[in-house]
Amino acid sequence: MTNYNESQIIVIEEELPKEEVLQKMAKLLESKKLVKDTYLNAILEREKTYPTGIDTEGINVAIPHCDIANVNEAALCVGVLKHPVEFAKMDDPDTNIKVSMVIMMALTEPHGHIEMLQKIIALIQDQDILSKITMTNDPKIVFDLTKDKLI
Amino acid sequence: MKRILIACGNGVATSTVVASKIKDKCEAEGIAVNVVQCKLLEVESKASDFDLLVTTGKYSNDDINIPVVGAIALLTGINEEETLENIVSHLK
Numbered sequence: 001m002t003n004y005n006e007s008q009i010i011v012i013e014e015e016l017p018k019e020e021v022l023q024k025m026a027k028l029l030e031s032k033k034l035v036k037d038t039y040l041n042a043i044l045e046r047e048k049t050y051p052t053g054i055d056t057e058g059i060n061v062a063i064p065h066c067d068i069a070n071v072n073e074a075a076l077c078v079g080v081l082k083h084p085v086e087f088a089k090m091d092d093p094d095t096n097i098k099v100s101m102v103i104m105m106a107l108t109e110p111h112g113h114i115e116m117l118q119k120i121i122a123l124i125q126d127q128d129i130l131s132k133i134t135m136t137n138d139p140k141i142v143f144d145l146t147k148d149k150l151i
Numbered sequence: 152m153k154r155i156l157i158a159c160g161n162g163v164a165t166s167t168v169v170a171s172k173i174k175d176k177c178e179a180e181g182i183a184v185n186v187v188q189c190k191l192l193e194v195e196s197k198a199s200d201f202d203l204l205v206t207t208g209k210y211s212n213d214d215i216n217i218p219v220v221g222a223i224a225l226l227t228g229i230n231e232e233e234t235l236e237n238i239v240s241h242l243k
Contacts, residue, residue, distance in 0.1 A: 050160025050191065050208050056227050065164050090165070090208050091223035110163050111188055117168045125228035 002116055002151045003034055003075035003106075009139040009146075015083035019044060022064060025077045025104045034075040035106050042066035043104070053087030053097050059130040060097045062087045063120065065105040074113065075106040076150055080134060080142055100134045103150070116151055123149045153242045154185045156201040157222075158210065162190035165207040169222045173205065176235045182242050203241045 010024055026040035046052075046066045053062045084098035103120055107113055123129060123146070133145050155173060159166035166188040177184045189197055191208055195215065198204055204219045207226060211219075218241045224234035 046160060052160075054223070054226055057229060063164070065161065067161055068163060090160075090226075091221055092209055105164060107163055111167050111170075113164070114167055114171055117164055118171065121168050121226055124226065 001074070002113070003032075003073055004078075004147070004151050006139050006143040008032075008075065008077045009080070009142045010077070011080045011082065011137050011139055011142070013082045013137070016081075016085065018047070018085050018087055021079055021081065021085055021102060022047065022104070025064075025079050025102060029075055029077050029104070029106055032075075034071070034073045036070050036072060039066065039070040039106070042070045047087070051088035051090055051093050053089045053099055054124055055089050055091075055097045056124060056127065056130075058127045059101065059134055060084070060087075060099045061101045061103060061124045061130070062099045063103050063105060063124075065107055068108050068110060071106040071108050073106070074108045074116075076116075077104040077106075078102070078142060078146060078150075079104065080136075082134075082137070101130060119150055152183050152185055153203070154187070154201045155203045155205060155238075155242075156194065156197055156217075157186060157188050157205045158191045158194050159188075159207040160191060162188050162193070165226060169205060169207055169225045172225050172231075172235070173222075173238060176239060177242065180239055182239065184242065203238065205238060 029035045079102035086096040
């Protein structure tokens with residue numbers, strides 16, 4: 001069972017660098033003891049080496065995650081970025097794309113979570129939902145739009 | 152039995168999705184495959200045991216002498232079918 005609820009959605013209105021976005025989201029998971037205190041650093045390092053920005057040719061999404069050793073409980077944190085933030089592309093780390101939604105994953109099983117991962121990938125491919133998600137400032141609306149689409 | 156190595160940054164998340172889509176496609180095509188996931192860092196030591204390498208992240212290494220297919224399309228959905236056909240073409 002993946003831990004995901006309205007309190008794990010952050011709408012960020014100000015323009016922040018990627019590292020601060022990742023920090024806010026990781027610290028939220030850490031404050032709920034869902035991840036270990038090593039999680040944030042693992043996420044930041046991972047993003048440098050193997051970035052997670054996915055270029056949809058529309059509303060772009062990043063899916064930061066890291067080794068299961070840094071996680072206590074399977075969980076998601078969703079960030080809606082009102083000012084799109086530059087992430088490097090997963091398939092081309094030298095190129096940046098503007099990302100409007102971050103789906104941070106805390107995973108506990110190697111090669112598991114298949115249903116959730118498939119749902120997340122399906123969501124990334126659904127520009128209609130993504131545009132509704134990025135249009136609102138209300139975490140409750142984001143949760144209602146995503147609860148069945150993510151877990 | 153063809154052996155496919157599927158790699159992503161952690162060998163945990165995106166390679167799982169890609170592995171599932173490739174298994175489904177191969178089953179539909181009647182191709183028997185053995186699929187193994189790993190981290191991109193582990194590719195160099197493992198690749199020689201496989202017929203094909205599929206990666207979600209960027210990977211280039213001149214020491215790898217098996218075909219390599221980038222599978223970001225299986226995550227974005229853009230050109231997904233062409234990429235699956237390309238993967239299958241390496242397995243026939």
